Amino acid sequence: MVAAGTTIKDSEKSIGLSNRYPNVFSGVGVHPTELTSTFSETEIKNLKKLANHKKVICLSEIGIDYQDNSPDKSLQRIAFDQQIKLAKRLNLPVVFHIRENKDEFNASNARDAALEILKENVGIMGIAHYFQGNWTFAKRLLDLGLYLSFAKPLLRMKELEETAIKVPDDMFVVETDSYPQPFKKDRSKWTEPYQLPTIVKKISELRRRDIQTISQLTTNNALNIFNKHRFLIEKQLNDT
Numbered sequence: 001m002v003a004a005g006t007t008i009k010d011s012e013k014s015i016g017l018s019n020r021y022p023n024v025f026s027g028v029g030v031h032p033t034e035l036t037s038t039f040s041e042t043e044i045k046n047l048k049k050l051a052n053h054k055k056v057i058c059l060s061e062i063g064i065d066y067q068d069n070s071p072d073k074s075l076q077r078i079a080f081d082q083q084i085k086l087a088k089r090l091n092l093p094v095v096f097h098i099r100e101n102k103d104e105f106n107a108s109n110a111r112d113a114a115l116e117i118l119k120e121n122v123g124i125m126g127i128a129h130y131f132q133g134n135w136t137f138a139k140r141l142l143d144l145g146l147y148l149s150f151a152k153p154l155l156r157m158k159e160l161e162e163t164a165i166k167v168p169d170d171m172f173v174v175e176t177d178s179y180p181q182p183f184k185k186d187r188s189k190w191t192e193p194y195q196l197p198t199i200v201k202k203i204s205e206l207r208r209r210d211i212q213t214i215s216q217l218t219t220n221n222a223l224n225i226f227n228k229h230r231f232l233i234e235k236q237l238n239d240t
Contacts, residue, residue, distance in 0.1 A: 004060040004095065006031035008043065011050050018055040023236050025229070026053065027060030027095055029083055035071040039082050047083070051090050057229045059087040060095035061129070064117075066110040067101055077113055084121045093125035093225050095149075098133075111137060118144055125225060130177045131163070138163040147225060148172045152191050154202055164206045173218045173225070174199050 003018065004027040005011025011028035018026040028050040030039075039047075051059060062083045064076055080096070087094045100110035111133070118124070118141075128141050129149040138148055148167055151174070154160050164172075174196060181190045197211075204214045223230050 001025070002027050002057065002060070002095075005029055005050075006061060007034050008046055008050070011047070015050060015053050015056065018053075023240060024055075025226075025233065026056045027058045028053075028056050029059045029062045029094075030079060031061050032063050032065040032076045032079065033070055035075045035079055038075060038078055044082065044086065048086060048090070051086065051092060055229075055232070056092070057226045057233070058093045058095050059083050061097065062094060063097035063099070064110050064114040065097070065099045066113075067099060073109075073113070077117060080114070081117050081120070084117065084124055084126075087126075088121060088124050091228055093127065095127045095129050097129050115140060115144075118146065125227075127173060127225060129175060132157065132160065133163070134159050135162045135166055138167065142167065142171055147221065149175045150199060150203060151175050151177050152195055152199065154199060161206055164203055169217055170221060170224070173222050174203070 001021075001024050003014040003024055005014040007030055011026070011030075014026040014028060018024045028047060030043075030047070050056065062080055064080055065071075066073060066076075070076070084094055096114070098110050098114045118126075122144065125145070127147045127149050130151045130153065131138065131148045132153045133141075141148065148163065148171065150160070150164060150172060154164055176193050176196050176199075177191045178193050179191070184190055200211055200214050200218070204211045207214065223233060226233060
């Protein structure tokens with residue numbers, strides 16, 4: 001389990017959880033919706049210190065978030081770039097998202113902005129988490145060596161099925177993006193860990209492979225992404 005931070009303070013809490021529970025690892029980072037100003041040198045220094053903790057396995061959650069109430073776009077682009085560069089220096093992967101309004105204009109802006117920064121930081125290991133794009137967009141991320149992560153949207157979005165079928169065996173993982181969602185009155189619409197087998201089952205049906213094969217593929221891919229900490233993660237898996 002990876003507990004992702006959304007602010008410096010939350011990232012500290014994430015590390016606290018990973019210290020307390022052997023099977024919990026930590027992602028540290030500042031979520032784009034939490035930005036109020038450009039990162040100061042002190043904030044970068046603090047984030048670097050957190051990222052050097054032995055159980056921090058990625059910078060997360062970071063990204064580009066162009067929605068109606070999101071922070072200034074230039075702040076987001078700078079923070080995204082700064083955190084990716086920090087991850088490269090520390091040889092850590094990034095777990096990022098790209099969110100936008102429904103209309104095509106804003107969607108294009110968010111995706112193009114993220115791709116531009118990712119291209120400038122070519123070689124970074126990363127996962128496009130909670131992926132909801134079409135195959136054309138997926139291919140652009142895959143061409144940069146980035147992994148795709150499938151979650152609950154795959155169960156309801158037909159346009160995702162082509163991507164789930166075509167993505168190479170060694171370039172995708174699965175997740176739940178689990179967090180409390182009391183703003184959704186219907187509990188069945190929350191994203192929770194118990195839904196992970198359903199996501200894997202859907203992928204196995206689409207790819208016409210058995211569930212065990214998909215489970216093994218995605219586990220191996222996750223271990224490859226978190227390669228710097230692979231030994232520690234595998235040890236915990238074996239212990240349980």
